[in-house]
Amino acid sequence: MSGYRWTCQACQTGNEPNFDQCQFCGCPANAGSEDIEKHINPEGFKKKKAKEQYSNSLFVYFFIPFFAAIYAVNGRHESLVILLGMAVVVTINNIKLLTHIWNDRWARNSLIVIASLFLASILVRIFIIPNNSPLVWWSALFYFLLAPSSFYYFFYSRNGKRVFNEYYSKANK
Incomplete structure (x- = not known):
C-alpha cells in the first residue's frame, strides 16, 4: 500500500497508510465506483444490475x-x-x-x-x-x-x- 493516509470513498473515513481496507467499513482502498456502490448498498446494486x-x-x-x-x-x-x-x-x-x-x-x-x-x-x-x-x-x-x-x-x-x-x-x- 502507499505511504500516505488515504480516505475511503465509501464512508469518507481517513485511514492509515498501512491498511488495504477501510478500518471503519471494510471497503478496499483501491475500490472503483462499482465496488463502492456495491459496498454501500449491495441490494440496490444487485437490483440496478x-x-x-x-x-x-x-x-x-x-x-x-x-x-x-x-x-x-x-x-x-x-x-x-x-x-x-x-x-x-x-x-x-x-x-x-x-x-x-x-x-x-x-x-x-x-x-x-x-x-x-x-x-x-x-x-x-x-x-x-x-x-x-x-x-x-x-x-x-x-x-x-x-x-x-x-x-x-x-x-x-x-x-x-x-x-x-x-x-x-x-x-x-
Missing part, C-alpha cells in the same frame, strides 16, 4: 419487426431466418420475464405498440416514400427519435419501473 440486464434483453424486441421487414422486402431470407433464430434464442432465455410482461396489460400493450411503430416506420419508408424524396430524411429522423423515446418510455417511466420492480421482487423471492 438486474434492471440493466432486463432492459438489454428486451430492447432487442423493439427492432425485430424493423429488421424482419427489411430482410423480407430485400429478399434476404437467410438473414431473416438468422434474425428469427436469434429472436427464438432470446425468447427462450427470457421466457419468465416475457411471461411477466405479457401478463401486465400496460407492458404488453406498450411493447406491441412500440414494435408496431418500428414496423410501420420501415414499411412506410419502403412502400410509400420514394428513394429520391426528401421525406427519406424525415423517416430516418422519425426512426432515430422513436428508438430513444420508446426506450425511455418503456424502461424509465413510472409504469416501466413498476413492472420491473414487480418482476425483480417476484424473481428474487
Whole structure:
C-alpha cells in the first residue's frame, strides 16, 4: 500500500497508510465506483444490475419487426431466418420475464405498440416514400427519435419501473 493516509470513498473515513481496507467499513482502498456502490448498498446494486440486464434483453424486441421487414422486402431470407433464430434464442432465455410482461396489460400493450411503430416506420419508408424524396430524411429522423423515446418510455417511466420492480421482487423471492 502507499505511504500516505488515504480516505475511503465509501464512508469518507481517513485511514492509515498501512491498511488495504477501510478500518471503519471494510471497503478496499483501491475500490472503483462499482465496488463502492456495491459496498454501500449491495441490494440496490444487485437490483440496478438486474434492471440493466432486463432492459438489454428486451430492447432487442423493439427492432425485430424493423429488421424482419427489411430482410423480407430485400429478399434476404437467410438473414431473416438468422434474425428469427436469434429472436427464438432470446425468447427462450427470457421466457419468465416475457411471461411477466405479457401478463401486465400496460407492458404488453406498450411493447406491441412500440414494435408496431418500428414496423410501420420501415414499411412506410419502403412502400410509400420514394428513394429520391426528401421525406427519406424525415423517416430516418422519425426512426432515430422513436428508438430513444420508446426506450425511455418503456424502461424509465413510472409504469416501466413498476413492472420491473414487480418482476425483480417476484424473481428474487
